[in-house]
Amino acid sequence: MARNLTPKCRQCRREGEKLFLKGEKCFSDKCAIERRNYPPGQHGQKKSRQSDYAVQLREKQKIRRIYGLLERQFRRAYHQADRHKGVTGENLLQILESRLDNVAFNMGFGASRAESRQVVKHNAILVNGVKVNIPSFQVSPGDKIQVADHAKNHLRIKASTEIAKRRNYPVWMDVDSQNLSGIYKSRPDRSDLSSTINESLVVELYSK
Structure with missing residues (x-):
């Protein structure tokens, strides 16, 4: 299966902010953004004006x-959001937040989304008592997510x-950290999500 092998700290530096891709390291002084808050590469510290497209x-x-x-996965999620009623950008973020891997991360079953x-x-996660091993599985409001007994x-789950x-x-979720389970109560409102994300720029990009 294809995957992004770019070092995670390099990805954060390229975007100029913490993306929280390395778990606990992102909250320590070892974070690359804390040490070198500029894009990677020999021209990383050179400032230049970006076009609207950039x-x-x-x-x-x-x-x-x-x-x-x-x-391809991201574009598929965008087209799915575009087909739904409502604001496309908000729909996109709700779809991404409802992915099983993201829900498991927010409930503390992994130190990062990758983990x-x-x-x-x-096969370590159950959805309503059934094993689901598809990270992109869409969790619905009211679903119970829990760690399998084995x-x-x-x-790493205990540490997470x-x-x-x-x-x-x-x-938007109730978590029982003692029993390693939680309820996905509802899809998040836009006001509950990160203010550093500007999803309208993505809509503009794909609308061209």
């Missing part, structure tokens, strides 16, 4: 990297849960 492209790349999607994706693919003692306890869980 700004739109960078925003699209940033969102792709946050959620760990390749171009949560591995946990899902290794995986509850895995060290401890990390998640130190940050606030999203308001």
Whole structure:
């Protein structure tokens, strides 16, 4: 299966902000953004004016990297959002937030979205009592997500849960960290999501 092999810290530096791709390291002084907050490469520190297209492209790349999607997967999600009623950009973010790997990450079952994706693919996550190993599976409001019994003692899941306890869980889900389970209550409102994401630029880019 195709995947992005670009070093994660390099991806954050390219976008000029923390994308939280490395779990706990992103919250420490070892984070690459804290040390070298400029794009990678020999011309990284040279400032230049970006065109409108470049700004739109960078925003699209940033969102792709946050959620760990390749171009074809991201474009498919966009077309799905465009078919739904409502604001396309908000629909897109809700679709991305409803992916099983992202829900597992927000519930603390993985230190990063990449690690949560591995946990899902290794049959360690149940949705309403049924094993689901498809990271892109769309979780619906009211679904119960839990760690399978055979995986509850895995060290990385335990460590991820401890990390998640130190940050606030999203308001659109109820999490029982003791039993490694949670309820996906509803799709998030735009006001609940990151203000650093400008999804309208992605809509402008794909509308050309």
